[in-house]
Structure formats: structure tokens, C-alpha cells
Amino acid sequence: xxxxxxxxxxxxxxxxxxxxxxxxxxxxxxxxxxxxxxxxxxxxxxxxxxxxxxxxxxxxxxxxxxxxxxxxxxxxxxxxxxxxxxxxxxxxxxxxxxxxxxxxxxxxxxxxxxxxxxxxxxxxxxxxxxxxxxxxxxxxxxxxxxxxxxxxxxxxxxxxxxxxxxxxxxxxxxxxxxxxxxxxxxxxxxxxxxxxxxxxxxxxxxxxxxxxxxxxxxxxxxxx
Numbered sequence: 001x002x003x004x005x006x007x008x009x010x011x012x013x014x015x016x017x018x019x020x021x022x023x024x025x026x027x028x029x030x031x032x033x034x035x036x037x038x039x040x041x042x043x044x045x046x047x048x049x050x051x052x053x054x055x056x057x058x059x060x061x062x063x064x065x066x067x068x069x070x071x072x073x074x075x076x077x078x079x080x081x082x083x084x085x086x087x088x089x090x091x092x093x094x095x096x097x098x099x100x101x102x103x104x105x106x107x108x109x110x111x112x113x114x115x116x117x118x119x120x121x122x123x124x125x126x127x128x129x130x131x132x133x134x135x136x137x138x139x140x141x142x143x144x145x146x147x148x149x150x151x152x153x154x155x156x157x158x159x160x161x162x163x164x165x166x167x168x169x170x171x172x173x174x175x176x177x178x179x180x181x182x183x184x185x186x187x188x189x190x191x192x193x194x195x196x197x198x199x200x201x202x203x204x205x206x207x208x209x210x211x212x213x214x215x216x217x218x219x220x221x222x223x224x
Contacts, residue, residue, distance in 0.1 A: 006196040014182050021175035022204050025164040028095050028174075033157050035096075036103025043104055044111020058108065065105035071166050073098045078170045095167045099160055106156055114148040115141070154216035158209040175201055 009015045047058050078094035081087070118141055126136040168177040179197045186193050 006200075008182055008186050008190055008193050008197060009200060011186070017178045017182070018175055018200065018204065021173060021178035022208070024092075024172065025167070025174040026161060026208065028092065028099065028167060028172075029157070029160045029164050032096050032099035032103050033160055035100045036107050036156070036160075037153060039100075039104045040107020041111055043108030044115060047108055047112040048115045062105045062109055065102050070098060070102060070163055071169060073101065074166060074170050091167070091170045091172045094170060095164070095172060099164070103156065103160060107153065110149060110152045110156070111145070114145045114152075117148065118144055151216040151220040154212055154219070158212050158216075161209055161212075162205060175204060 009018070043058060046054050049055070074094065077098050078089065078091060082089050122140055122144070123136060126140045131139065164174060165176050167174055168180075173181075179201050183194050183197055
């Protein structure tokens, strides 16, 4: 086990440092997801509106998010905007801005897809019953939309947790950054330590993301 570097986890506070780094990544993703879901619901509704200008704006926004890698966005926000505008933006705040920018677009598209998947007869039936537009959305459309959205939203959470590994590129000490520090500090005494350390990092991500993924699959099957 020593050759694999597992023993490094029990030196000093290495394991505690890894868990602390994982918590940093989870915190960034949870804050970003919370904002993304809230704003994404609004964006998704606006995407289905009849306003052509709004539709074009959100289509361009969505394409920018899909085309531009998150790492490039991190560099633009953290290194680019701080120099251009001269503001003092922390790495954590930059990461939350970027992941929220990405998450709102993704969530908005999910909401749009869920809304247009509702059969038109649902709207017509609500109108026939004398419901107003607000009542139709509140009592008929939104409950069905939420059932379609929850499994997809949970999958978005797992994707965001995994993607937070990129924040190490702007200096945030999350789990991958801590793993690299441990490996570099013990390169001479444990030259193969990278295997064991990164294996543990994989297991930590798995232990967080797997239950969330299973929950999404369960809800998807239950509400199919």
C-alpha cells in the first residue's frame, strides 16, 4: 500500500485537508446551483414567451455558454475583468459567477424544454374550466413542469460538482489542488503517491455524486 501512496493520507492532516478541499468544491457548486435554479426558472419561462427579441437574446446567451469552455470563462472573469474594471474579485466569487452563468443557461433550457413538452390540451382544458392564465400556470402547468424538471436538475447538480475541479486553475484550494500539494510535498518519499491520492479523490467525488445520480434515476422512473 505504501507504493500506491495510500499511506500519505495518514500523514499529519492530509485526509482532513482533502475533505476540507472537497467541502470548498461542494460549497461553490451548491451556491451556484441554488442561484441557477432560481434564475433559470425565470429564464426558462421567458424563453417560451412570444417576444422574438427575448428569444434571440437567450438563444445567443445559451450558445455562448455551450460553445465557450468553463475554464475560459473562469480566466475571463477572474483575470480579465479584474484588470479591465479594476475591481477586487475573489477567486471564489469568480467561480460562483461563472458556474451561475453556466447553470442559469442550462437550467433555463431545461425549463423551456419542460414547458413546451406540456400538451396544448392541458392549456385548452384549463381555459375551458374558466381558469385564468396565472391559475393555469400555478395549478396545471407548473406542477407537471416541476415533476419533469427535478430529475434533470439533480443531474445538473452532479455535473456542476464535478466541473468545480476547474477552479484550481484560478488558485482556489479545493480537493484536486490539495491532492497536488500532498503529492508534490511527498514526491521523493512516495514517487507513486499520485495513484493512491487521486484514487481517493475519485472515491470522494463518487461518494457525493453517486447517491445524487441514483436519486435522479429513481425519480425519473417513478414519474415516467
